[in-house]
Amino acid sequence: MTLKDIAAEAGVSTMTVSNVINGKHNRVSKSTVEKINKIITKNNYVPNQSARSLTAKSSKIIALIVPVIEKTATTHGTTLFENPYVGSMLGEIERTLRENGYYPMIRSVAKQTDILTLFHTWNVDGAIFLYPSFDEIIDSLIEQISLPMVFIDSSSQNPNVMNIGCDNEKGMFLSTRYLITHGHRNIAFIADYKNNPLLEQRFLGYKRALEESKIAFNSSFVIENSPTYEGGIKAGTTIASSKIPITGAVTTADICAIGMIEGARLGGMRIPADLSIVGFDDILPCLYTSPKLTTVSQNLHKKASLAANLLIERLTTKKVKQNKILVDVNMIERQSVIDIE
Amino acid sequence: MTLKDIAAEAGVSTMTVSNVINGKHNRVSKSTVEKINKIITKNNYVPNQSARSLTAKSSKIIALIVPVIEKTATTHGTTLFENPYVGSMLGEIERTLRENGYYPMIRSVAKQTDILTLFHTWNVDGAIFLYPSFDEIIDSLIEQISLPMVFIDSSSQNPNVMNIGCDNEKGMFLSTRYLITHGHRNIAFIADYKNNPLLEQRFLGYKRALEESKIAFNSSFVIENSPTYEGGIKAGTTIASSKIPITGAVTTADICAIGMIEGARLGGMRIPADLSIVGFDDILPCLYTSPKLTTVSQNLHKKASLAANLLIERLTTKKVKQNKILVDVNMIERQSVIDIE
């Protein structure tokens, strides 16, 4: 079933059918509109988007891009689509795009050229980058391509890129202060934050909370592991085996906190009796651990639909009100923090 | 950059360039091939897939379809892309398709017509249905469309559909027998298995294990809740508040087992001291619970790549060796089962 078939059955030209489909009703009489619509629904006709892409210079395809992470630095799972942080956003993005007539194509990329090739191959309308620290891969790419792109958790300053993130400094401030108000003073910060702007901001929030309570910053309380499950396990065992009297830890990802519970237990500590742990993100598995993970929520569902909506706004109205959106953060109290006197 | 541009630069016709790109080297001299390839790489030219779709009657697009689940029966999360069972397969499918030159388009669908519309809109080459019990939505659809489709965990008998599943009966047999060998005799089966072929098979495995050990089947040990997180919570509280002396439970999904840990604890039971629980699937969050979940693994990564490969095989070579593949199952011993004497 093509436009031609519909046109033939209706006894009109293809352009008339095309105009009806595209809602240009001032060009077609009411009776013709009705007649054509009847034939369209009877035959379940839908326009061929490939043909449309060809003339329209717009494909309605949005690339959802996730980096290929080297095996050694996996975030626990073979690909990032398995990562609950990514997963929690993926569904909302799909929904938002679908409801607005866009089509999400998912893709793991290892190299810049992978991205360029995908964009050119499909004449992609826009892209959402679904994981932090794309910056290295992307920085020089941005100059080569001028598609609307939304970066989730990036810190790119490039005007072609829209950013969605959360208030990282505040989040970690809340997290650290939460431990302090529960009596903790020896608080570990878990993340290899150096050279990572997002994590550096969180580090600043950690320090501000300490300062606010006149707790001296102790660099040996900073444990530089990647904010992954494996990184968390290492951090947990490190703390358990060290002589440093740490009683609480703030992490920069729930999955890392979850790994940390595991690692600390392997080292003989009880959670939270011997070590209080606070996560970051509020992914679903926070509810699966025992104790349930106290964490900083950044409302991932909202973040995801904001990302998709921002992209759509940019695609439909050329001007964009804002180029950067931060979702708010707030503490979610659960069971992984204990009072100490 | 189009074929025309490349052709102009090389001083040949577009067909010659097209033949080079498509590897029809017997039609082009070696020197011309080299010259054209140089120009192609210099300009980072890639063919426009929309244009190809139009002539080729093949789009290279594979739809990855997940059902929209009503809010009341959610599997814990707003959409199924957030479900770890789906997530663990999604990444592997993406990888397999990508490596074979296909493009995965993700889509939640609520109605049959959604699927048909998507297929027609993009002239989709094939589809993978990523969640069990699509059957109702799909059954009549199958007659309307003759695209290669792979159903994961479906039991469709239709020859147009290829099925990937696991040995459900054996899986639940292993699971139940595992509890029996650990001394359990009052074993609950958690699932609203009636009218669900997949769950019915698992129920048969449960019964076979009981019979093998001469344990009488007791229908009050069957707790009919959906195999979801919420269903698991209900099942857990049900067991905790009942007078039935259940000591172990087999579930048909890890996410249900995880909910059950929660529900049973809410009811005052200790896991596994008062209640041993066995999961099914072996998703990542099995490692996040305390105790870690003993479960039946069905090797989801392998299942996913098998699904994608089966589809690709069908698309490239018209004949398919097999229409149904079962991945093997095996027990994964962790900590959620305790011996009773």
Add this chain to the structure above:
DNA sequence: ATATATAGGTATAACGTTAAACCTATAAAA
């Protein structure tokens, strides 16, 4: 010497849609 095959191309039309320009009959304005 003639017929035939082959290597290495080219020209044309088609895929399904839409933008742009054009046509024509009637209605409204001058």
Add this chain to the structure above:
DNA sequence: TTTTATAGGTTTAACGTTATACCTATATAT
């Protein structure tokens, strides 16, 4: 009455690619 708008169309070309048929010069077989 003549001019001008407008409503309701149609025609043509183009988007980027490929299938098909065709061309021509040389090499090979008879």
